[in-house]
Amino acid sequence: MDYSRKISERLWNQPDKGELESRREETFIDDIIQKSHIEKELLSHLDGIRTVFDGGAGCGRFSILLAKHGCEVTHFDISQPMIEKAKERAEKEGVLDKITFVRGALEDLSDFADQSFDMVISFDAPISYTHPNQEKVIGELTRICRKRIIISVSSRLGYLPYLANPIQKNQFLLDENCDDPFVRWCVENKANAVESFSFHKDAVMKLWEDGLMGGSEEIAEYENGGTPWCITYTFMPGELENILRRFGVKEITMAGPGAYARTIPNELLVKIMNDPNQRADFLEVCYRYDANPYVCGMGKDNLLASGVL
Numbered sequence: 001m002d003y004s005r006k007i008s009e010r011l012w013n014q015p016d017k018g019e020l021e022s023r024r025e026e027t028f029i030d031d032i033i034q035k036s037h038i039e040k041e042l043l044s045h046l047d048g049i050r051t052v053f054d055g056g057a058g059c060g061r062f063s064i065l066l067a068k069h070g071c072e073v074t075h076f077d078i079s080q081p082m083i084e085k086a087k088e089r090a091e092k093e094g095v096l097d098k099i100t101f102v103r104g105a106l107e108d109l110s111d112f113a114d115q116s117f118d119m120v121i122s123f124d125a126p127i128s129y130t131h132p133n134q135e136k137v138i139g140e141l142t143r144i145c146r147k148r149i150i151i152s153v154s155s156r157l158g159y160l161p162y163l164a165n166p167i168q169k170n171q172f173l174l175d176e177n178c179d180d181p182f183v184r185w186c187v188e189n190k191a192n193a194v195e196s197f198s199f200h201k202d203a204v205m206k207l208w209e210d211g212l213m214g215g216s217e218e219i220a221e222y223e224n225g226g227t228p229w230c231i232t233y234t235f236m237p238g239e240l241e242n243i244l245r246r247f248g249v250k251e252i253t254m255a256g257p258g259a260y261a262r263t264i265p266n267e268l269l270v271k272i273m274n275d276p277n278q279r280a281d282f283l284e285v286c287y288r289y290d291a292n293p294y295v296c297g298m299g300k301d302n303l304l305a306s307g308v309l
């Protein structure tokens with residue numbers, strides 16, 4: 001089995017993963033922007049959609065939303081803790097019976113027949129975690145799709161600035177004083193991250209060339225019993241578009257959620273997010289700006305693509 005899949009299985013099956021992931025929109029502004037963008041995109045394409053496959057559906061952020069809009073959803077994920085969290089939330093929202101939960105890896109979709117779902121979605125990078133099988137996985141997702149596919153993968157142009165900015169996440173903290181463990185880590189490590197930082201052109205050029213975040217160090221950590229972050233394949237916008245086209249996807253549109261917000265300092269983002277009117281208006285503007293093809297690569301983590309079969 002490829003290391004990516006083994007690493008993902010260990011990482012995402014940690015018992016607290018479901019709980020932590022389900023709170024991201026309470027703590028991180030970039031996550032709010034990204035999920036809001038995806039939600040707007042999804043809701044604008046629901047005409048004629050009855051069945052949906054959500055690959056790497058996590059704790060149900062979108063499977064539950066679509067079930068509430070009357071879709072029959074197959075919620076597919078490699079992680080049992082994520083599935084358990086999603087079931088708990090689906091029950092609270094009264095849509096447990098509208099969702100079929102399946103534990104599995106995107107690398108093997110052979111149980112699903114050609115064109116078995118009206119819509120296929122996969123958000124917040126599950127496809128990028130299947131390296132070196134990411135193209136095959138996109139092909140399989142298009143195979144089981146009848147009408148519309150919408151996916152978001154890790155963005156190479158979005159990630160490259162991280163290598164010059166180890167404190168990028170601090171820009172997007174909604175409440176620096178909350179007790180979320182990752183927020184605490186960002187706040188407590190900020191000074192040290194700046195102090196120990198130096199710019200490594202070679203690391204930037206390597207990511208630019210091969211698109212890979214992680215590799216031999218993660219494999220060694222895994223072999224030593226550790227839980228490294230997934231080896232992540234980042235896509236260029238044109239590359240993703242060409243792959244989708246090759247698999248027969250048409251009318252492709254792309255977006256980079258987070259591109260607009262990247263230009264705004266934390267103090268102002270927090271102010272906007274804490275005022276419900278400004279927040280709603282701001283998220284509308286982000287949706288429009290981030291969907292412009294000229295900025296789509298500069299989204300924060302993810303590159304979003306939508307198209308029809």
Ligand SMILES: C[S@@+](CC[C@H](N)C(=O)[O-])C[C@H]1O[C@@H](n2cnc3c(N)ncnc32)[C@H](O)[C@@H]1O
Pocket residue numbers: 005008012021055056057058059060061062076077078079082104105106107122123124125126129130
């Ligand atoms: C960042 S979460 C995104 C969850 C959800 N799509 C969302 O946008 O809120 C990534 C999800 O992908 C799942 N995942 C990672 N690798 C996978 C694989 N190879 N096959 C299926 N699911 C995978 C993880 O368990 C996790 O739930």
